[in-house]
Amino acid sequence: MTSPVLSPYEPVAGGAPLLEVDDLYVEFRTDYGIVHAVNGISYTLAAGETLAILGESGCGKSVSAQTIMGILDTPPGFVTGGEIRYKGRNLLTMPAKEQRDLRGEEISIVFQDALSSLNPVFTVGSQIGEMFRRHRGTSRKDAKKAAIELMDRVRIPSAKERVGDYPHQFSGGMRQRVMIAMAIALDPAILIADEPTTALDVTVQAQIMDLLAELQKETGMGLILITHDLGVVGEIADRVAVMYAGRIVETGATDAVFSAPAMPYTEGLMASIARVDQKGQRLNPIVGAPPDLANLPNGCPFHPRCPRATDLCRRDLPELLEVVPGRRSACHYRDEVLRDH
């Protein structure tokens, strides 16, 4: 396939996806047993596309992102199967040095907690500039200039004056902008945003989401948005992959999935949330709690909480199969669930 030195915006030859995650398995070997965090997930991301990975805490959504970035804590985390191909090259078997060069340059990440992701003893200018110094060998002076430009680009007001400030001198939203500035510094082809707005207030969240969408339009990067917030997914994502217990249980175009889910878990999530645009009727929460990943139930992992579960669900693990073109669901009764909407 194409060589990785290509400019990141150039469409990959043959329209192949930028990133392919193929049957990925990740487990954590802990004192309490083996925790199966990611159990055979596959997805693709094209340039300019926004894919949302939606799930509750502990469903493995962040672990899959860490694996793509090569920042999985090993041990206890181990990739036990599958491939992650970036422009056709398997990231998992790549020599560490090459992986390091890709990181930041081609694929970068924005974390949830900007305060703990930034180094408190360095100015934000030097932390943004570090991207250029480390990857491009830019001089300190030029790196600072580039940092100011980037801070402008992520709309931090009076960037010139603030480049010498420390992270604690910024508000939460501004810190997240600093993180985004670092992540887009080298014009990556893929940006992974791991719960980028969870710690932020709604008005600030709206600003950050807008910024990400604008930057994406400017640069044509692919965006993987990891979140638990259905509203955020609805507003920004082209496609959504719903995760439960380390597996993708439903995927498809966002509006299609949310207007008529084909998996009871997605259905349950949608019935559990209070809507700002609707008067309070009784919420219909999913009963019970997510399963223990060290001790997954037989069959479909969702069956203990599923109102539609049958003996088949308790026995056989449903595969992620097509329901209608472009949509897949991991439910034995996917057609029925879809028909009910």
Add this chain to the structure above:
Amino acid sequence: MTTETTSVHETAGTTGEPLLRVEGLVKHFPLTQGIVFKKTVGQVRAVDGVNFTLAAGETLGLVGESGCGKSTVSKLIMQLEKPTAGKVFYKGKDVTNLSGKELRRLRRNIQIIFQDPYSSLNPRMTVGDIVSEPWEIHADVVPKNQRRQRVRELLERVGLDPDFVNRYPHQFSGGQRQRIGIARALALQPEIIVCDEPVSALDVSVQAQVINLLEELKQEFGLAYIFIAHDLSVVRHISDRVAVMYLGSIVEVGTEDDIYENTAHPYTQALLSAVPVLDPVARAAKTRIMLTGDVPSPANPPSGCRFRTRCWKAQDICAVEPPELVDRGQGHPVACHFAEAVQVVGGDRHVPETTTEITPPIESREDTKKRSGS
């Protein structure tokens, strides 16, 4: 339990005095040199003149973004902080200067549920001890020989297995821990429960379980809630009335309908418009207002209207005269000189026509005169 609490509510109702009344509540925290980066020693105006009432059996939602003072208000109500000025009346009686026995009696009637179910339970105490601990101080509520039984009843009521009574908090999930916190709050048969972000730390599917539980308990025991949250959807769902806070004061207060369908304060409008909407149809009908900048520091709030620095309607008068929280013809009190009711999010999805009304960025002079004259 039920009979006792209801009878108390009835007495409160007949006097015409609300269960809880907060008047001109102010809390300033002193800024000392060396702790905060500003060289000047000043005051953080966390809460700056807050008034509201809470009727028996009512849920008042208090929404606002971080740093708007909503949690400080909860601490002031609980008498965990002394207000700089202002008073809290419980059944018509000023409780801000209570101490000793009287304060203890008050706290029996007002309980709190905290946001973080992980840090608000003592990890070395069993669930049984946690839930029965309030009775160590208020021994008259439940006689000693019935306590074990009561704990089991309470656990069962909040949806936990009564056999968990000897387990420790770490053996529970976040949602279950929040249920333990709720059981503890119920132990003293309070009339008011202050819920300070009770579901923000929980997963979506678990949030709904806890919200439903809170609603059931309210019905069953005739509780009044002060429900503090930043999630406008959850607040809409649970509240009878809603107060919106910005930088230490209430900018708009009204029924759930007033706030969500006749939104009159620009800040509330912006806040509502920022809430991501799942439904594609409702999303298309939503008015989009993007606020610029950040919330100003409460140590140095803007003159006049505190929202004016980010407000698209701001005029000269806003910098000079702080707008009072009064009804300006929108049917509910709004603290804005240029209040104008707009529907930001679709209330009823079958009438999308009315939702496309977008506020003009600048008002005409005539409008301005008319409003400031009235």
